[in-house]
Amino acid sequence: MEQGGQMRELGKPQGTRVGIVMDNLRERIASRSLMPGARVPSIRVMTEALGVSKSTVVEAYDRLVAEGAIVARRGSGFFVSGHAPPLALADLGPRLDREVDPLWLTRQSLQPGSKVLKPGCGWMPASWLPERGVRRALRAIARDPQSPLADYANPYGLPALRQQLAWRVAQHGVEAPPEQIVLTDGGTHALDLVCRFLLEPGDTVLIDDPCYFNFQALLRAHRARIVGVPYTPSGPDLAAFERALVEHRPRLYVTNSAIHNPTGATLAPAVAHRLLKLAGEHALIVVEDDIFADFEDEAAPRLAAFDGLTRVVSIGSFSKTLSAAARCGYIAARAEWIEPLIDLKLATSFGNGQLTASVVHRLLVDGTYRRHLESMRAKLADAMGETMRRLNYAGLDVWTQPRAGMFVWARLPDSLDAADIARHALGADVVFAPGNVFSVSQSATGYLRFNVSQCNRPKVYEALQRAMESAAASGERKRA
Amino acid sequence: MEQGGQMRELGKPQGTRVGIVMDNLRERIASRSLMPGARVPSIRVMTEALGVSKSTVVEAYDRLVAEGAIVARRGSGFFVSGHAPPLALADLGPRLDREVDPLWLTRQSLQPGSKVLKPGCGWMPASWLPERGVRRALRAIARDPQSPLADYANPYGLPALRQQLAWRVAQHGVEAPPEQIVLTDGGTHALDLVCRFLLEPGDTVLIDDPCYFNFQALLRAHRARIVGVPYTPSGPDLAAFERALVEHRPRLYVTNSAIHNPTGATLAPAVAHRLLKLAGEHALIVVEDDIFADFEDEAAPRLAAFDGLTRVVSIGSFSKTLSAAARCGYIAARAEWIEPLIDLKLATSFGNGQLTASVVHRLLVDGTYRRHLESMRAKLADAMGETMRRLNYAGLDVWTQPRAGMFVWARLPDSLDAADIARHALGADVVFAPGNVFSVSQSATGYLRFNVSQCNRPKVYEALQRAMESAAASGERKRA
Numbered sequence: 001m002e003q004g005g006q007m008r009e010l011g012k013p014q015g016t017r018v019g020i021v022m023d024n025l026r027e028r029i030a031s032r033s034l035m036p037g038a039r040v041p042s043i044r045v046m047t048e049a050l051g052v053s054k055s056t057v058v059e060a061y062d063r064l065v066a067e068g069a070i071v072a073r074r075g076s077g078f079f080v081s082g083h084a085p086p087l088a089l090a091d092l093g094p095r096l097d098r099e100v101d102p103l104w105l106t107r108q109s110l111q112p113g114s115k116v117l118k119p120g121c122g123w124m125p126a127s128w129l130p131e132r133g134v135r136r137a138l139r140a141i142a143r144d145p146q147s148p149l150a151d152y153a154n155p156y157g158l159p160a161l162r163q164q165l166a167w168r169v170a171q172h173g174v175e176a177p178p179e180q181i182v183l184t185d186g187g188t189h190a191l192d193l194v195c196r197f198l199l200e201p202g203d204t205v206l207i208d209d210p211c212y213f214n215f216q217a218l219l220r221a222h223r224a225r226i227v228g229v230p231y232t233p234s235g236p237d238l239a240a241f242e243r244a245l246v247e248h249r250p251r252l253y254v255t256n257s258a259i260h261n262p263t264g265a266t267l268a269p270a271v272a273h274r275l276l277k278l279a280g281e282h283a284l285i286v287v288e289d290d291i292f293a294d295f296e297d298e299a300a301p302r303l304a305a306f307d308g309l310t311r312v313v314s315i316g317s318f319s320k321t322l323s324a325a326a327r328c329g330y331i332a333a334r335a336e337w338i339e340p341l342i343d344l345k346l347a348t349s350f351g352n353g354q355l356t357a358s359v360v361h362r363l364l365v366d367g368t369y370r371r372h373l374e375s376m377r378a379k380l381a382d383a384m385g386e387t388m389r390r391l392n393y394a395g396l397d398v399w400t401q402p403r404a405g406m407f408v409w410a411r412l413p414d415s416l417d418a419a420d421i422a423r424h425a426l427g428a429d430v431v432f433a434p435g436n437v438f439s440v441s442q443s444a445t446g447y448l449r450f451n452v453s454q455c456n457r458p459k460v461y462e463a464l465q466r467a468m469e470s471a472a473a474s475g476e477r478k479r480a
Numbered sequence: 481m482e483q484g485g486q487m488r489e490l491g492k493p494q495g496t497r498v499g500i501v502m503d504n505l506r507e508r509i510a511s512r513s514l515m516p517g518a519r520v521p522s523i524r525v526m527t528e529a530l531g532v533s534k535s536t537v538v539e540a541y542d543r544l545v546a547e548g549a550i551v552a553r554r555g556s557g558f559f560v561s562g563h564a565p566p567l568a569l570a571d572l573g574p575r576l577d578r579e580v581d582p583l584w585l586t587r588q589s590l591q592p593g594s595k596v597l598k599p600g601c602g603w604m605p606a607s608w609l610p611e612r613g614v615r616r617a618l619r620a621i622a623r624d625p626q627s628p629l630a631d632y633a634n635p636y637g638l639p640a641l642r643q644q645l646a647w648r649v650a651q652h653g654v655e656a657p658p659e660q661i662v663l664t665d666g667g668t669h670a671l672d673l674v675c676r677f678l679l680e681p682g683d684t685v686l687i688d689d690p691c692y693f694n695f696q697a698l699l700r701a702h703r704a705r706i707v708g709v710p711y712t713p714s715g716p717d718l719a720a721f722e723r724a725l726v727e728h729r730p731r732l733y734v735t736n737s738a739i740h741n742p743t744g745a746t747l748a749p750a751v752a753h754r755l756l757k758l759a760g761e762h763a764l765i766v767v768e769d770d771i772f773a774d775f776e777d778e779a780a781p782r783l784a785a786f787d788g789l790t791r792v793v794s795i796g797s798f799s800k801t802l803s804a805a806a807r808c809g810y811i812a813a814r815a816e817w818i819e820p821l822i823d824l825k826l827a828t829s830f831g832n833g834q835l836t837a838s839v840v841h842r843l844l845v846d847g848t849y850r851r852h853l854e855s856m857r858a859k860l861a862d863a864m865g866e867t868m869r870r871l872n873y874a875g876l877d878v879w880t881q882p883r884a885g886m887f888v889w890a891r892l893p894d895s896l897d898a899a900d901i902a903r904h905a906l907g908a909d910v911v912f913a914p915g916n917v918f919s920v921s922q923s924a925t926g927y928l929r930f931n932v933s934q935c936n937r938p939k940v941y942e943a944l945q946r947a948m949e950s951a952a953a954s955g956e957r958k959r960a
Binding site: 246 | 497500503504515516517518528529530531532553556559562563566567568569570583586587590591603606609611614615616618619621622623627628629630631632633634635665666667668669672676677678680681682683684694697698700701726727729731763799803804805806807817820823824826827828829830831832833834835836839
């Protein structure tokens, strides 16, 4: 259920006083409480702090220099050796087989190649997005003498778009005036900025188990400790949530509540209320990724709406519903957090791209987006019904009937392992999304996430069927 | 010359053994070697490590709990209290008057308002950028059935643009095949990604003094210790550079070498060679921000070219020369760093925007960019001559004659303080850039940076003259 924060196993204290001093420093270096390059406490300080003689500390430091753990610099004391190696996300956290590694699925999904089918992909095919609308918006922007084509964006982001967003989030009950909305380059950038603002390395973050797989990679990039809470069809398991609050004292909880990824579940109002009460009691901040807001026919409960942006930060984007080529997202947060968020945004990206923000703005105000959403929802509802019917026919169990959206979370029959299915299907150029990609506890072995907009080709089900047969056969071989 | 890493002044050890234990923990909490929420060493470990009795440690912990520094959790030990406050860049590093605060100048420069003149701004007016070309590119993209209008980008970024970039950096002697180039959303995003990859919190980074002001804000966001090295008209002061390497063991050196911001200086080949030799001897990695590459008529020496991307990472963007509304930058780095950089990019932004990348690509291949650069350079050369003439006439001394680019670094006469000038001129709606905004040591009190493309209105010099008179008068009043 938990990862990160492992302490390297160290040798037993040598029993001697010199050994105690050495072990004290070795442990602080291994746990990174003393970072590479950091100054080691002076001999005087160590002597006082550890209550040992100066000669003991001197001998311990000499030995640590000899073994290369620390270095002496004339006149300025002792320092931890070397530099930390570059940050390789693939090396942080537990080593996973690539079939269930979130970064690997991201790469697979992003690889172009038109003959590959991607029922495990997290977005809709380009043909389901309003490409003609985007073309029309580009022509309009090219024509308009007022278009922002050269300059950097206003630090907050395009004012007209923030105005639109204030109105849109109000439709979901979230009251955020334009001054409390910050534009970003997409939803991931929004979450990244919020994590930069709120997290220190080593902070604990709660996520749903299962949850959107990139949350894990992003949080690892922030050196967060990740703790998963089981997700139920009406929201997180509140008993487990409370235990995690008590035991791990997390700083943040990151979730999508309206339509949950990957399960398609919707938060129940009672769960939302209880969750916010617990958050208040435990000084927890909640980041609600509302990226699937516009897939809903009727607005499900929003934590940000119940809470009034006190301890909930709401983020969103148009990458799933409009275009992922024109990166544009936003953060809605409490008023006094806006200025420091803007400072961080300027320092780390010098503001978001206003060309793409104006593409999105045009499509929101000219009616394209509204019309697109209507037809998209109808298409998705049809595809959802058809996909569930076919999955049932193939012998899979749907975990919960989604109210809307594009994801179906389904369990394989006969204890089949979804990673085996994904491996077999990849050979036939079909990318499935095995459950453990989404599960920090690796407890979703028997599940697959299906994107109904990418499941309308018979080849998907043929590949699924064949992969299930192969996996069953190799399972029997293993047992035999 | 140096900032960050200040240790909070703590009370003197109380002398008793209990006091020693308490001070040991207090100091580790204040210096963040024990972070909020972190587990405190167990009573047993502390007893062994400090060579004191168990009852001493128990009493010390009880007192620290009573004063709220740590909390006890049943069955799991002691933890540092609370969470760290959100990261407010404005509160990190030294407190500066807003006249010389880098974040403040960024905000001022980004504020729209057509009646405000911005000779201190870091970019050219929109009218100096190829807006018509951008409009044409948008129309062409709208027409082209192959345009990437809906999908996420390839993880590396648009292949055709990386191909173009490989060819372009080769013109400056930097050999980077397209596989060693990663697209980003602008130059700041590129530097941010490199810092995420290479820096740990607490690492030391060398920067030029003076240097581009946003380097300071960005590095503070990464919790880096910043050490400045004086810049000379031929590059960094190598004696000071070597001393800083020995004394501070920095991980990175961040610079722009081709046309240095804010001084307009150019790196001399001998300095480049010696600098790279020192970097090799001290395991230093260099990030060369080549954002002004295309302002040059003749390519000045590049560290990345001399080094062959071994320990130099080259970054760049088109925000200064083409459009800042279409965010597009790149990283060129050694081959084995590309995959982990891509993983980090996906985790933290899910890739760059390919709509803007294709705008840039169109303008590079249709000849617009080449023609624009030719006329832009000619215009800048004229403006450079005119600005230097007028600054001389106003009594300022130009520090070095830039070979190209848009910046002139000039010293005020009569020990005037540039921050006073900036304050007075702001009242007349003219934004100047006082030297200390760029100086980590705050040693450029008498300097201003002028952007020659923003200096062609007589009102700039009138405001400068009046501000100088007012500053001189108030200086005399102060002395009187």
